[in-house]
Amino acid sequence: MRVAVVRTFGGPEAVEVVEHELPEPGARRVRIKVAAAALNPVDLGVRGGFFGGAGKDIGLGWDVAGTVDAVGAGSLWNVGDQVVALYHGLTKDLGTHAEYVVVDTDAVAKAPATVDAIHAATLPLNALTAVQALDLLELTEGQSLLVAGAAGAVGGFAVQLAASRGVLVTGLARARDEEFVRSLGAAEFTTAGVARGFDAVLDTAVLGETALEWVRDGGAYVGVRPGAHPGSVRGVRTASVSVEADGARLAELAGLVDEGVLTLRVAETYTLDAVAKAHARLEEGGVRGRLVLVP
Template sequence: MRAVIVRSFGGPEVLEVAEVPVPAPGTGQVRIRVEAAGVNLVDVATRAGGLAGAGLMTGALPVGLGWDAAGVVDAVGPGVDGFAVGDRVAGLSDRLEVPSAGQAEFVVLDATAVARCDLDPVEAATLPLNVLTAAQALDLLDLKEGHTVLVTGAAGAVGGFAVELAAARGLRVVALAGDGDEELVRKLGASVWVPRSAPPAESVRQAVPGGVDGVLDAAVLGLPALDALRGGGAFASVIAGAMPPALRGARVANVWVRADGARLARLIPAVTPRVAGTLPLAEVAEAHRRLEKGGLRGRLVLIP
């Protein structure tokens, strides 16, 4: 089968669509015939060697790329209940060093990492990593109904889902986003929009005197976003190593996303998929270039 791998760290040119063995499902696993696979910033970081440099990978190569996969179950391993050949699913491949991952013609995942999903596979492939990250980051904040939360990067892939999920929890959402994104973030559920071109702390504190109760820092602003937080508030970072210091008694944590198929199944109907574009698997390097350029609304999706 064809799969996206890297044999050396570097720019988009090191990406390779290689022929690798078709994986077989083991106990508690299912194999998915992939119809669509999302492209995320973690793929860029893996390819460039950033994760290995941060000590999150051993650096052993080659390694497969792709966290998000959507398609059809085509084989079921022993001990799996609840899935059958032909089921339409989406799932999260959350291991960093595997021979092949979601960006491939087939992927094997633990059944616990997979959710039934009747969406178009292209839309479904934008969801697992980003929606689970948003939900698990909100869990870390542990805010109560009526509390205020600042979501930075609120029009982005993680931030957009965070706005929707926070509003559904009864939180008052302050959305920090681009100058052209006010209509979008308000449609997603934001009560207050703050342009990212303005100083974030001052703008947020004008809207919420005393500061917000929590910050979900999807844009990785760090200290400027922390300054919008009230004393003793909660701060969730979505990237390892990007956490600011716990000033003014803040409770600061980094979300380490984990696969959770059962929760993913509950979250899928609660969010709005956004597809920035599709490309064939062979054009994965172009997908990385577009992602690194920035400005996308939603996720790019590869079609094997």
């Protein structure tokens, strides 16, 4: 099978598509024939050596949508099931940017029924990050939340999820994104000049201490770079989300797609052979929605 790997850290040209032996699923694992796999900023970080792993082939890709192709003993799935999954890991040997991928059975969920595989592939990493970040914030109905980076992939999911729970969401993004962010459910919108007073801030824009200043005394702040959140001040509880694979939670999110609560955005699609071009496009910036690889 073909798989995208990094052998030498560098720019988009460092990504190679190579032949690899078809992986076999062990106990409580499933093999998925990949129909689509999203490209995320974390893949650029892996390619650039930000997370280490030198000296071996490193597989790329966390998101996958496709069809169960083979199952190991004790798997919860059947051959032919249409599924989505998060394949967690920064320096794994094989990622989802491949023709086939093997993942833990507990990381898999039934794919949304109302969208195609290309759109479904944009769900796992970013939606799980958003919902797990909201779990850390522990907001209740009627409380206020500022989402910094509200037009981005994680931020957009967070706006929709929080608004659906009755949280009063303010979206922080560029002026050109106001209509879109409000369409996701944000009650208010801002581009800058935020005053202190929010019950919580979800900082998907990685603003750090600047965003922390917008939280009221005793509120909560969550960032999206594991371990890189600012320290507590004024009694503000601070943390950062480190996404975990969770098939049961992913199934809930897929259900919200089918209910129309969550919107999936695809910017462009690329063949697996054009993966280097996809990396270059994402690196340019200005992408609204996810770039998706189709083997």
